[in-house]
Amino acid sequence: MSNPIEEQREIINQLYGIVRDSAPTEATSSACRFEYDHDYEDGSFSVEEEFWYFIGLERKSAAMDENISEPVMGLVKELHAKMKAHTGGDWDAFTLTIEEDGRVTTKFEYPNS
Numbered sequence: 001m002s003n004p005i006e007e008q009r010e011i012i013n014q015l016y017g018i019v020r021d022s023a024p025t026e027a028t029s030s031a032c033r034f035e036y037d038h039d040y041e042d043g044s045f046s047v048e049e050e051f052w053y054f055i056g057l058e059r060k061s062a063a064m065d066e067n068i069s070e071p072v073m074g075l076v077k078e079l080h081a082k083m084k085a086h087t088g089g090d091w092d093a094f095t096l097t098i099e100e101d102g103r104v105t106t107k108f109e110y111p112n113s
Helices: 004-024 072-087
Strands: 027-039 046-055 056-063 093-098 104-109
Touching: 004 027, 004 072, 004 093, 004 104, 027 072, 046 072
Parallel strands: none
Antiparallel strands: 027 046, 027 093, 046 056, 093 104
């Protein structure tokens, strides 16, 4: 049987690679906030992305590299489904941050209801 934590970690690793590879090489850190809206009556969903990076202390907003960001929508949906099945958590957004020292963090946002 598969390990749900490892499955979630693998999806986050894939998203990490997309965020990392979307930032220019001179970026000192980068981040992307993924917003997952899945409450449509017809069962459809959307994923909004807000991507930024820093060069030194200067923040730059940008679009993620469209050549590598195509799987983001499916990865975010899959991560939400796996986390909800594993913990019952029903987040609607999260931010993945790659720090200057290479450390990766995720912060999940849950609705106030």
